[in-house]
Amino acid sequence: MAEVTEVTEVTAAYEDPISSRSRIIAAAVRLTCADGWSKVTMGRLATEAGVSRQTVYNAVGSREALAKAMVHTESAKFVLKIAEGFDDHPDDLLSGVHAAVGNTLAFALGNPLLRAIISATHGADTELLPLLTTHSESLLGTVKRVVQDRADQYEIPLEPQQISAVIDIVVRTSMSHVMQPSATPREIADSITWLVARILGLTEAPTAPGA
Structure with a gap:
C-alpha cells in the first residue's frame, strides 16, 4: 500500500499543468454554473477535474487567477x-446577422x-462582479470590433x-437579450435582422416580427 501511495504522489508531481489547464477550467465552469462560484474550492475542483490539488495550483495559480481564466x-x-x-x-449580410445573433443567444x-459576465456590462450584481465589471467592458468592446471587422466585408x-x-x-x-430573453433565440434573431434590414433599406428584409 505504501508503494502505491508513493507512486501516486510521484505521478501527481509530474502531471503536466499545461495539458491539465483546459480540463481544470472546464471543471470550474461546470461547478460555478451548477452551484455558484462561492462553492468552488481547489479541493473540489481537483476532484471534478480528475487531477491532484497541486496540479490545480500549478495550472491556474490562485483562485482569482482561476476566475479570470474562466x-x-x-x-x-x-x-x-x-x-x-x-x-x-x-455574401449575405442579413443571413450573417441572423446567424450571429441566433447562435450566440442559443449558446448563452x-x-x-456567460450571462453573469454579460450582465456586468449593465451593472447587474453578481458573485464575480469585481472581476466581471472590468472584463465585461472589455468584452463589449471586443464584440463590437469583431462585428465591425465582419461588417467591413459587406457592401x-x-x-x-x-x-x-x-x-x-x-x-x-443582443447582449440585453442574453440576460433577459423575451423570446426564443430564433425569434430574437428574426427581430434584430428585420431591424437591420429596415435601417439599411434593404428590399429583401424578412417579414416584420408578429406580421
Missing part, C-alpha cells in the same frame, strides 16, 4: 460564435456564467459612423 475562456467562446455566424454567410441560454449603403451606430445598437440589444 471568464476569458467563456468570453472567447461567445465571441467565436459571433464570428462564425458572419463567416458562414460571407444554458450558460449562467453597406451607410457612412462609417452610421454603421458604427447600427453595430452599437445591435450588439447592446
